[in-house]
Amino acid sequence: MAYLQLKNIHKRFDDVHVIRGVDLDIRQGEFIVFVGPSGCGKSTLLRLIAGLEHITSGGLTLDGRDITHMPSGQRDLAMVFQSYALYPHMSVYDNMSFALKLAKVPKDQIRRKVAHAAEQLKLTPYLQRTPRELSGGQRQRVAIGRAIVRAPKVFLFDEPLSNLDAALRGNTRVEIHKLHVELGATSIYVTHDQVEAMTLADRVVVFKDGVIEQVGTPLELYDRPANRFVAQFIGMPSMNLVAADAIPAFSARSDGRLPVNGFLGVRPEGLHVHAAEGGEPGRVELIEALGADTLIHVEVGGVPLIARQNERTPLRVGDAVRVELDPTQLHLFDAQGQAIAHPETVS
Amino acid sequence: MPPNPWFTTLRTLGAWAAALLLFFPLGWLFLTAFKTELQAIAVPPLFVFEPTLENFGEVQRRSDYLLYARNSLITSVASTVIGLLIAAPAAYSMAFFRTKRTRDILMWMLSTKMMPAVGALLPIYVLAQTAGLLDSLSALTLVFTLSNLPIMVWMLYSSYKDIPNEILEAARMDGANLWAEFRHVVLPLSVGGLASTGLLCLVLAWNESFWALNLTSAKAGTLATLIASYSSPEGLFWAKLSAASLMAIAPIVVFGWFSQKQLVQGLTFGAVK
């Protein structure tokens, strides 16, 4: 039984059709990540769920209740905003207790809940400070604390880590994950960063132009993308996509399953570059030595490809090389971009 | 390349010279207020002298300064308060319940401020006369309120718009209804804007001369009326004039020092950032 159910949700802003028919069932305790390029509608959908925008048509049900037209404050949802949206004139304590105060919860209960959340987020020494006196990371935690204190049915996160610097982002990501394990709360998390999506999600929802392209666990999306878009969106660097007639030698490895106007997909780790015999001739265009990984950009038959390997490479830019394709890592797509076949994976 | 030190010195001197030159008349007014009448018309002008406070007392005795001051205070404060009470809800509505016509209405309100007062002089005079309100504080207060209303609406609108929308959404998510949103979030965050708007309009009403001179005289006259009466009285009067003027302008000039930014916002209707 779905805890949070979206049924055929549409949203129009004047003439612009932003959300075009979204159906989604979310289970209790799941950590769902909405991911997609800018303008795909993921934040809009989150705001529709939150009640900050009106749903043009469709239904929204939470724990059996129809909340489609209910005001935000009554939906029993909490949101962590991208810019934190803390009340600048209130202390951390007041920020976190505001909702409870409005709900007329008795003072001692409020004190207990806030103290507990503050401890979980290591905010106890800062309870009397105002947001102005806090660092970005601390403000972020207050925003999360404000949501936790309410113990809502669903947590909503709107790109909460975008405003943090890289180091802090990594740490906070881990903290959010730990919190989720601890609280077991249902969460919807919007991001454009696929690393966050892959590491935090129980299931990932990939959006494009207001529709869902695919829903699945992170590894399902990685191993069996439903179409070209998902295939290239998930995974860094992107999957190499080659038109069927571009590199005949590669296409031949598909055992005839590749349609005439279709596409061949292989992830960087499925390409091997070496100086010796075998494979197709190519030229090194760029080497990116990342330490643990090495990315080799090559050009084969006029097509730019990226290969990845765990070892360092003695190759240099301009070297003539041989590029080999691992046939067990082939993905096949038809002319419309829909996936036909995926490699069998060991799960 | 850091600037030439000579250039900086020259510039500093130039700035100070310009400032002192521009401020000189006010400084001179200040000094004259503390001179005797004879000292005030001394030729060549006196810069060093023994200061006296006799003028301030004289002004009060001669023309009941306090009455005029009281009138100025009442009309400025009352018009500002009433104005804020009318303007704040309107600005709130325009900032948070925007419609397609909001912008046009705001522009229209601003345009009423741009009409020359002289265009309304006769009708207002005739109306006041008919209602028996000539030389009354209520008529003057009403006129001040209406004159400053557009500026108040505009400035309050700006300060409401400065509140980030996400904070209001957070309040909504926290369960705040409209009233709670206003009371706990909007009001505390807009108090600064309210104060500076009020201050600016207080200044504008206090300094207002056109209506004060035309609608009032002995009973409801403001300080503007009092000062105007010194246009050409008999005998020596410069020191007293200076004293009266100083008392009339000092608080406002000081207020002005503190409300520079609001001035720019308010009087240019935000057209200059």
Add this chain to the structure above:
Amino acid sequence: MNRLLPRGLMAPAVIALLLWMLVPLLMTLWFSLVNYNLMQPGQHGFAGLANYEYFITDPDFWPAVANTLLLIGSVIAITVVLGVLLALLVNDPFPGRGIVRVLLISPFFVMPAVNALLWKHMMMNPIYGVLANVWKFFGLTPVDWLTDVPLVSVIVMVAWQWLPFACLIFITSLQSLDREQMEAARMDGASAVQRFWYLTLPHLARPMAVVIMIEMIFLLSVFAEIAITTAGGPGNESTNLTYLIFKQSLMNFDVGVASAGALFAVVLANIVAVFLIRIIGKNLD
């Protein structure tokens, strides 16, 4: 969303301003079309356009228009040019900058009545005034300002009052000048004059337009300085449009003619207001 609440909140302000705008306007329109003299109550014949004709053919009319244009033009020229120069002077930090700014701003907050008398007596008196003493110091005969050059005297007073306004606007605008752009220009070899001409001046174009328009609107209504010092004279040498209308209204009590004049002034102000509103509107989100 409740449609009544927003309208209810706006109603008092909208109604008040609507009345404030329409009632005087309609009354003025009516007055301008009738024979109405406050000294001769009861005579309300319809006069058609006679009042307008009378106003325009008043021997003081064209001089008043000329004086108005001269007044507005001179004050604008002085305040804009000096305002820009002063703003540039004060833009970069130097010791005592805060105090200098405060001193520069002060004249704007002085009551126009005080402004008028301060200049009329303490500064411009031909025998005892400060300016007279300065002239004598340089061996020149002091100028009898208000008698010999009344309009210039009024221009001086008004310019003194409004220079801080222009200055403040330009100072504010200069703060938002792109430093990096300046540095790039410097590295490209631009001299100080070139940087001013090609970068600073265009940046100031908008505030200058705003200052000019706002001053046009408010300077049209200059009243106290004239009423208290020269009473428009000698003759009509320092009478502006506003003062002329005032004279007709509250000195000649000819409501009809004065109203015709008032409408004339309103139309003038409206023309400028249209342009100003357009600039403001563009700035509004």
